[in-house]
Amino acid sequence: MAAHVLRLRLALLFGTLRGRPSHVIRVVAGLVILAGATAAACWAILTMRDADTDVVLAVTVLGGSGVTLGFALAPLIGAAEDPLDPRRFALLAPSRGRLAAVLAVVGLISVPILVLLAIAVSAAVVWSESGVPPVFTILGVVLGIVTCSLLARVCMALAALFLRERRSRELSGVFVLVVLVVVVPVGVFLASLEWEGTVPPQLVEAVSTLALTPLGAGWALPGVVATGGNLWLTVVVAVATVAVLGLLWTWAVHRLLTTTERPLSTRDRGGLGWFAVAPGTPGGAIAARSLHYWFRDRRYVVNALIIPIAAAITVVPLLIAGVPPELVVLVPVPFAALFLGWLPHNDVAYDSTAVWMHVASGVRGISDRVGRLVPVVLIGVPLLAVAIPVAISLHGRWALLPAMVGVCASLFLAGLGLSSVSSVLAPYAVSRPGESPFQQPQRTSATGAIAQALVMLGGLALAIPALWWSWRALNGEADAATTAMWTGIGVGLGVLVVGVVVGSLAFERRGGRIMEFAEAT
Incomplete structure (x- = not known):
């Protein structure tokens, strides 16, 4: 079954390059832009090979935490259907535990994960040149990517269970406003800081806190080794995060396979704004x-x-x-x-x-x-x-x-x-x-x-x-x-x-x- 699901996944990925010429042009243009952005991000990270370890740690933890949060929010904001929805395999009567494991592994094969892998490898190269043992750099990359993938899987399942009728262009707009309220002020604050080769004191506490949270623990692991931080606590948080997400994904698969999907009515399809x-x-x-x-x-x-x-x-x-x-x-x-x-x-x-x-x-x-x-x-x-x-x-x-x-x-x-x-x-x-609106009545x-x-x-x-x-x-x-x-x-x-x-x-x-x-x- 694993090989069959893998072939289906690859067929779906390459299937996006088929269709009308206008569709293919849009997809190719998007992939080119994404490849350019990925290359720029990798180059920016590799330029930090001569930077202080505290600066690399701050950039890695802040960026990794933001990316992890993005993998959680994207399924909730977007209304796209999950191609690996467990309900698509219900007619095959698979073992729920085995299906959850197979879909979790196959879910790692996606364009966002491949982009994240390239950036994470660049960060691992920087940490390796800073003297971090390869075992910790590899472990950090694996934990960070698996956390993002499982988090996306779980949030897609939750969206399919509870947000199916609620997701719309208007709800996406509300999420975008919420993101603006958080991201823009933080971005302006970070841009206004004077780094001068060291981490500004305003960020030291924030980086230390994020390194011990599920969002940043995996990404912070090589940096904690380099800076002499609390290694074992970081490892426990990162591993526990993956374990909890794995349990949540297993539960979500069970719930999806045992829940009858309510059909959409004509009114639902038309949309109520x-x-x-x-x-x-x-x-x-x-x-x-x-x-x-x-x-x-x-x-x-x-x-x-x-x-x-x-x-x-x-x-x-x-x-x-x-x-x-x-x-x-x-x-x-x-x-x-x-x-x-x-x-x-x-x-x-x-x-x-x-x-x-x-x-x-x-x-x-x-x-x-x-x-x-x-x-x-x-x-x-x-x-x-x-x-x-x-x-x-x-x-x-x-x-x-x-x-x-x-x-x-x-x-x-x-x-x-x-x-x-x-x-x-x-x-x-x-x-x-x-x-x-410029015509006012007489009063x-x-x-x-x-x-x-x-x-x-x-x-x-x-x-x-x-x-x-x-x-x-x-x-x-x-x-x-x-x-x-x-x-x-x-x-x-x-x-x-x-x-x-x-x-x-x-x-x-x-x-x-x-x-x-x-x-x-």
């Missing part, structure tokens, strides 16, 4: 509908696009006025956070007459308020997570990072809380669905201007404590940065909770007036 991703609750339905509007309605898109432009424009007058550039770069991000929190202050008006669904169905106010905030949070959190470390990197003082987080959290969260109240108590007329009162001003000025006023502590941190008080962070987060979360509660009560009591407003405008 965000409605297939969101929870099956009133709040989830409102969040899905809001997400659909935010990414499809031109009025929402224009509002979102104006924020980075307006934030960047604030830099020009400050530079003209002679403000030092290292201070100017700190201004646009809080400005964007303020506008992001201000965005949903009139969200009910953008619904037009569609808001009758919420009122007529008796949706609780909390479901309406929370559901409408989901799109802003999905846009705002990744945007700020990327912009904050970039701004701090340009400024040059990473000690101000907590202060910047506190200021942005206060402006963003407090703005969301005030907007949750404003959109119910003081909605004002906007362009109707399908009309130009007979100043309600719109007052609502906009109150939300924006209220957000600024509530952020004064965080701004004050941030100013002190900017002037050299190290402890003030941490105080600014917790003050900003605390005030922002408090205002957000109170705003959602007040807005929920107002929505339930003012349902009739909201309907009158929607019909009148």
Whole structure:
């Protein structure tokens, strides 16, 4: 059976080179690009042969941990079918334990694993020239690659069992945003460090910790030998990781072979977009509908696009006025956070007459308020997570990072809380669905201007404590940065909770007036 499965695997790999010419060209182009990237990565690793062992260890552990995490996330993010799904062999009635072993071994024959093998061999060459015995370099390569392969196998099985109906383009987009929130700030931080031939002190503890985790233990094994670290504990963690993943894979094979796959209905095949991703609750339905509007309605898109432009424009007058550039770069991000929190202050008006669904169905106010905030949070959190470390990197003082987080959290969260109240108590007329976002209706009162001003000025006023502590941190008080962070987060979360509660009560009591407003405008 092992030889037969191996032949099938090779046939599948080479089968991707067959088909229409356009398909073959895309595949070949992808393979060429991948080969070039692999060669560049191998060359970069081989250039570290003269580097200090601590630097090689840091690069190996950080890179290996990131790759291992990628092998876990890729099956969950992508919606591709697993060609080695154990259920494909169910008709042959194989032994479950034997099938699990065969598929685990054959799973090592794949393009990602071959790329990883080439990079791992390059790292092994570097460690061998640093005096590490071959047995440890080979053991590290084997443990690292087997961990990645088994982790991918297990995650593919879990995705097939539990995420089959949930995976979609929208869910992939959510995973990408989550990755951006984590990867981009870390990448900016690492790029800003001054290595100068040694590992920066900020990374020493992180590398030591990752070396004793399932993500980095296997990759850290040769480096631990070279630097005199805790060898046996690293070996135990790496071997235990492979053993646990092997047991999980065996269990997954058993579960897949004994579980009946639910057929997809026509509705499932057609796809429900965000409605297939969101929870099956009133709040989830409102969040899905809001997400659909935010990414499809031109009025929402224009509002979102104006924020980075307006934030960047604030830099020009400050530079003209002679403000030092290292201070100017700190201004646009809080400005964007303020506008992001201000965005949903009139969200009910953008619904037009569609808001009758919420009122007529008796949706609780909390479901309406929370559901409408989901799109802003999905846009705002990744945007700020990327912009904050970039701004701090340009400024040059990473000690101000907590202060910047506190200021942005206060402006963003407090703005969301005030907007949750404003959109119910003081909605004002906007362009109707399908009309130009730049075409504004005539208004007979100043309600719109007052609502906009109150939300924006209220957000600024509530952020004064965080701004004050941030100013002190900017002037050299190290402890003030941490105080600014917790003050900003605390005030922002408090205002957000109170705003959602007040807005929920107002929505339930003012349902009739909201309907009158929607019909009148």
